[in-house]
Amino acid sequence: MPPHEGGWTIDHIRRLWRKLRPPAELSSHEARFLQGRLPYLADLAPADQQQLQQLTALFVRHKKFEGAGGMLVDQAVRLTIAGQACLLHLRLPGPLFPTLRTVIVYPGTYQVDETIRRPEGVELAIQEARAGESWSHGTLVLSWEDVLDGFADPADGWNVVFHEFAHQLDSETGETNGAPALAHPEDYATWQHHFRAGFELARQRIRRGEDAYPFDEYDTESPAEYFAAASELFFELPAELKVAEPAIYRQLVHFYRQDPAARRSGRATV
Numbered sequence: 001m002p003p004h005e006g007g008w009t010i011d012h013i014r015r016l017w018r019k020l021r022p023p024a025e026l027s028s029h030e031a032r033f034l035q036g037r038l039p040y041l042a043d044l045a046p047a048d049q050q051q052l053q054q055l056t057a058l059f060v061r062h063k064k065f066e067g068a069g070g071m072l073v074d075q076a077v078r079l080t081i082a083g084q085a086c087l088l089h090l091r092l093p094g095p096l097f098p099t100l101r102t103v104i105v106y107p108g109t110y111q112v113d114e115t116i117r118r119p120e121g122v123e124l125a126i127q128e129a130r131a132g133e134s135w136s137h138g139t140l141v142l143s144w145e146d147v148l149d150g151f152a153d154p155a156d157g158w159n160v161v162f163h164e165f166a167h168q169l170d171s172e173t174g175e176t177n178g179a180p181a182l183a184h185p186e187d188y189a190t191w192q193h194h195f196r197a198g199f200e201l202a203r204q205r206i207r208r209g210e211d212a213y214p215f216d217e218y219d220t221e222s223p224a225e226y227f228a229a230a231s232e233l234f235f236e237l238p239a240e241l242k243v244a245e246p247a248i249y250r251q252l253v254h255f256y257r258q259d260p261a262a263r264r265s266g267r268a269t270v
Contacts, residue, residue, distance in 0.1 A: 034052075038084065039154055048091075052087060055082075062096075065078050065104075066105070084162065085097070088256065090257075100140060103139075103140050104141045105144050109146065131160045134171065134176075142160060142164065154236065157232070159236050163229065166227060194251050206220050241261075
C-alpha cells in the first residue's frame with residue numbers, strides 16, 4: 001500500500017485502519033434482530049450484510065449511548081441506531097465515525113434553546129423542537145420516536161439517523177460545510193462544482209416558491225444541510241434522487257461506494 005506522492009491520503013489511512021481493526025461480531029440473536037428490525041438490509045448482498053453486522057457490533061462496543069428525558073437505552077435501541085448509521089459507513093475504508101464518542105437518545109422530540117438574529121439586528125431567544133442534531137465535538141443526539149418513524153417506511157425520504165450521521169461524516173474534515181473527507185484531494189473540485197450547482201438551484205427554486213423536489217426549504221439552509229438531505233435521499237429514495245439530480249447521485253455513489261438504486265433493482269455494480 002504505497003503512500004500518496006505528497007503523503008498518506010485519507011483513503012490509505014482508512015484502508016490501514018480496516019486491516020488493523022479488532023474483530024467484532026453480533027450474536028446470532030442480535031443479527032436476527034437487526035435483520036428483522038431494518039427491512040432494507042435485505043437488499044444487501046450476503047458479504048455486505050456480514051460487513052454491516054461487524055460494523056454494527058464495533059459501533060455498539062466502542063460508542064457510548066446515553067438516555068435523556070427519561071429514555072431507557074437498551075440493546076435494541078443501540079442496535080437499531082447503530083445498524084442504520086453503519087449502512088452509511090458500509091464501504092468507507094476507514095475508522096468508524098472516529099470523532100463520535102456519545103449518542104444521546106431522547107424518547108421523542110426535545111426542546112433546544114436558541115438565539116436567532118432578525119434582519120433588523122434584533123436577537124430573539126426561542127425554543128425549538130428537534131428530532132436530532134450532530135455536534136462537531138463528539139456527540140450526536142436523536143429522538144427515539146423519530147428514529148422509529150424513520151425506518152418504519154424505508155422509502156418515504158425521511159430518516160433522522162441517516163441525516164445526522166451524514167453530518168458526522170461531513171464534520172470529520174474539521175469543518176461541517178457539505179464536503180466530507182473524500183478519498184483524494186483532486187476529488188474536491190468536482191464535488192464542489194456539482195454540489196454547489198445543485199444547492200444553488202434548489203435554493204433558487206424554493207425562493208421563487210417553486211417545487212424543488214426531492215429537496216425542501218430546510219434542505220437548502222446551508223451546504224451542510226443539503227449534503228445531509230442528499231445522503232438521506234440517497235439511501236431512502238435513490239431512484240428518485242438519481243432522476244432528479246443525476247450529478248449529485250453520481251457524486252454520492254463515488255463517495256459512499258454504494259449504488260442503492262441499482263441495489264434495489266437487483267443490478268448492484270459498486
